[in-house]
Amino acid sequence: MNGIILSIGDELVLGQTVDTNSAWISVKLASLGVRVVQHVTVADQLDAIRDAIIAAAELCDVLVISGGLGPTADDVTRQALAAAMNVDMELNGGWLATIEQFFQQRGRSMPEINRVQAMIPRGAKCIENTCGTAAGIAARLARTGGGTCQVYVVPGVPSEMKAMLELSVLPVLAERLGGAKILSRVLHTFGLGESAVAEMLGDLMDRRRNPSVGTTVSNGLVSIRVNSSAASSERAREMLEQTAAACRVALGDLIFGEGDQSLASAVGELLMKNRDRVAQMATAESCTGGLLAKMLTDTPGSSRYFRGGWVTYANESKIQWLGVPAELIEKHGAVSEPVVLAMADGAKKIAGADYALAISGVAGPDGGTPEKPVGTVCIALAGATGSRAMTFKFPGTRDWIRNRSALMALSMLRYDILGRVMPR
């Protein structure tokens, strides 16, 4: 069973608003076993909407349309659906009464322009809106190739759209489809490129496989998506578990977490699992300028293991706050392994922590030299068994270099706690 999501709105095609509805609706439909094959967005124009409805109906069994149900002249989704169905519009007396009541309860009489919100194509049904005056619409469109496409029109306002789908559309669909049949899981890795991860996954990534395994790159992480589809939700879950386990075997330590988990929160969990008491950490940052600490404190409850940190952006800060010997900076430069080692050691000692991470690098766009070009970053970890530093050359923009540096520091700590060698 295939689904398409059609979003209506000038602000969407003009790029003034990012469409978040389609993703939300897709997740809901997928969980019911509807395979969403397309998202389409068109402007508030009757002909464009009508053509998009007709084209989509030919390609799917369930079409969810959001937007264009307001009372103003630029809201024409109702009319476009009627045109696609080749029928007239008619007034739904029941819903008109509901709208009038909606205004009465607020001590006002219904403005005349709201009357159009009770008009629906002949042969269609109203879907109740518990949050607003726009009725949703349920209709069926015959396909030229035979069969029918079930159409649901819902408001574009996210809160109204979600309420209407949750309360009135998804339960009906779920009953008809007999429960969830497509399940997903996302596993996150850091440290190797997408192609290296794919090589390790091998045949698991075969396109014909079910559950399917795919990779995506986002914010420096390579994530593995496992999608399982089966006749029953139990079977889908079982298959999902098996494939996720196979991915874990193939990738080993490279997987640091799944779902909403970040690399920083995964490190936090390891620190809390420390044998006798929660291990404590601190940070000392130069080029990342607080990003590493920010990532750590994105996680609620990080105060249990994160003492705090220093953003020693100026050389004097490194010297005065962390006790980095001035000679070290003079001799090796602020971006050097001896200096980050001194930063990490200083941070660990002053904070009374078990671990400290220090970062100093050339984030650019200026400040590069032939010897230390933009992207040169030194990272040090001071830990239970001594300190060590590594030097990296990261490509890309300032943002990218800073993001990559902070993630790499977290990864160094993670592998150190795991007692494993970090892959490079």
Place this chain on the structure above:
Amino acid sequence: MNGIILSIGDELVLGQTVDTNSAWISVKLASLGVRVVQHVTVADQLDAIRDAIIAAAELCDVLVISGGLGPTADDVTRQALAAAMNVDMELNGGWLATIEQFFQQRGRSMPEINRVQAMIPRGAKCIENTCGTAAGIAARLARTGGGTCQVYVVPGVPSEMKAMLELSVLPVLAERLGGAKILSRVLHTFGLGESAVAEMLGDLMDRRRNPSVGTTVSNGLVSIRVNSSAASSERAREMLEQTAAACRVALGDLIFGEGDQSLASAVGELLMKNRDRVAQMATAESCTGGLLAKMLTDTPGSSRYFRGGWVTYANESKIQWLGVPAELIEKHGAVSEPVVLAMADGAKKIAGADYALAISGVAGPDGGTPEKPVGTVCIALAGATGSRAMTFKFPGTRDWIRNRSALMALSMLRYDILGRVMPR
């Protein structure tokens, strides 16, 4: 001239990732006078992509496709474009050499699977990728109804997509279209809500006005978008300048910058404009956990005015690193005006800075009390003329509260340097 944006990816149609690329690309195309009429998203499936390309090409003059250029088996946009063009794929020797060099520079040899990233449809051209190994593709598709559609394929990774369009695609398009005829300017404000800003703008926001003036809220800022449309780019620019100037008159100090400028970089510019020498600042953060320092160091060259900062997440860190009296924390709590004042004073003194900002608050979701619920944030500014603190109650999630806190601290410093009273 019509445009369509086609996004490719299982993660998009499944709703696991929200498509932000299409909105970004739409804004860029609109600025060149290309009217985007549709966004379409399809899964990583050769037939579906091919069909979507053919259908879109019939409806537009410019088709931008993003995604599906990775090296792995699930990336099939290249092949789908070749199928739509009805041609074979061929190896682009020049780009293959570029990929091999990319890996060489990182001390590795190119994995065999990356070879596919140098394959493009016969008759198409490579577009340079300055951030990754996937070449973009430029091609032309003949339409059955006559004419051709210009196709650009760019990576789905937002940073690579943006760099490729900015550097290699948009300039070419702009030249072909005879320069921009729709010009935009974005002015940024912080401190008042969208409706208050709209009231101050008054008639400037009339829907029928050209240049049009609209407001958008994003990341805690209210931005004013001015769109000017005219028969020539000169005229459009002239009209744009006039309306932007009128907005500046209406909003005064509330506007801190425009375009890519951030509140942090605006503060940095004010510090550098200090009379005798560049003023120096420092930060002391608790609940924002480094975010304020991160915002300041997002700006290249911020080392000229930013000494550095402390992330004093634990109470002991506040006491030991910044000299906050332990009694103060005991008596008033870590989230209190006396404590942030002591943090700011300590940071200013230790850093030898002219200004210091300190933040301590309850970012949630836990840690709230009836007296100090989640969202309670104290911010202090230590400056040339003494120190002062304010307490805020911010609504929203942990991320939102942290973001708002850091921005508010910057805003306090900005108004202090300007010698004006901050609106609340």
